[in-house]
Amino acid sequence: MQTVTDSFYTGWNQLYVGDMAEDGYLYVSLENRGTPAPRGREWRKSVYRKIGQLNIRDQAMGAKALFAKWPYADTSRVAVWGWSGGGSSTLNLLGQYPDIYQTGIAIAPVANQLFYDNIYQERYMGLPQENREDFVNGSPLAYAKNLKGNLLLVHGTGDDNVHYQNTEVYINELVKYNKQFQLMSYPNRTHSIDEGEGTSEHLATLFTKYLKEHCPPGGR
Numbered sequence: 603m604q605t606v607t608d609s610f611y612t613g614w615n616q617l618y619v620g621d622m623a624e625d626g627y628l629y630v631s632l633e634n635r636g637t638p639a640p641r642g643r644e645w646r647k648s649v650y651r652k653i654g655q656l657n658i659r660d661q662a663m664g665a666k667a668l669f670a671k672w673p674y675a676d677t678s679r680v681a682v683w684g685w686s687g688g689g690s691s692t693l694n695l696l697g698q699y700p701d702i703y704q705t706g707i708a709i710a711p712v713a714n715q716l717f718y719d720n721i722y723q724e725r726y727m728g729l730p731q732e733n734r735e736d737f738v739n740g741s742p743l744a745y746a747k748n749l750k751g752n753l754l755l756v757h758g759t760g761d762d763n764v765h766y767q768n769t770e771v772y773i774n775e776l777v778k779y780n781k782q783f784q785l786m787s788y789p790n791r792t793h794s795i796d797e798g799e800g801t802s803e804h805l806a807t808l809f810t811k812y813l814k815e816h817c818p819p820g821g822r
Contacts, residue, residue: 627819653740654691727740
């Protein structure tokens with residue numbers, strides 16, 4: 603999904619209660635290789651069999667490049683968040699580059715690529731019978747042991763897109779390595795986590811509160 607576009611809503615975060623910029627956050631969206639941006643075939647197809655590796659490195663190196671250009675950015679307060687595939691990227695960034703990111707909010711993430719549907723996963727990753735190691739190496743599950751920072755993990759137990767099993771196996775891995783985290787399970791909510799009275803407001807409040815507590819905004 604392309605997030606860097608020439609539009610008024612670029613970078614708008616519907617989960618944040620308030621105005622991120624006015625509160626003192628630097629809110630950045632980086633386009634990694636593989637996105638359907640008008641950059642040509644090589645850009646689009648470079649992530650084949652490398653989902654969870656190449657795109658993750660692009661995000662991390664992009665963040666480092668920004669820090670080099672912006673000396674006023676506080677590298678001790680770096681947060682990342684995402685939903686679905688973005689949730690997977692969040693977990694991968696926390697696990698593969700724990701020295702860059704201190705806080706992550708992962709919503710409905712795919713923790714193990716072998717669990718996800720073939721119409722998406724095999725389109726980008728090939729067949730697990732032929733290159734299983736790419737599925738494993740691109741999955742957040744392989745890097746849970748490296749977690750250093752703060753993690754808020756959110757998932758609907760009735761998710762029929764990214765099954766809740768993804769969060770359960772990831773939790774088991776975090777427990778195995780004594781990695782502390784916060785979990786919010788929304789009972790019987792689907793992938794959109796918007797069913798039930800007050801759900802959307804609750805999620806937005808949770809998101810905002812966690813971010814402000816673990817990655818407080820403003821200058822020092």
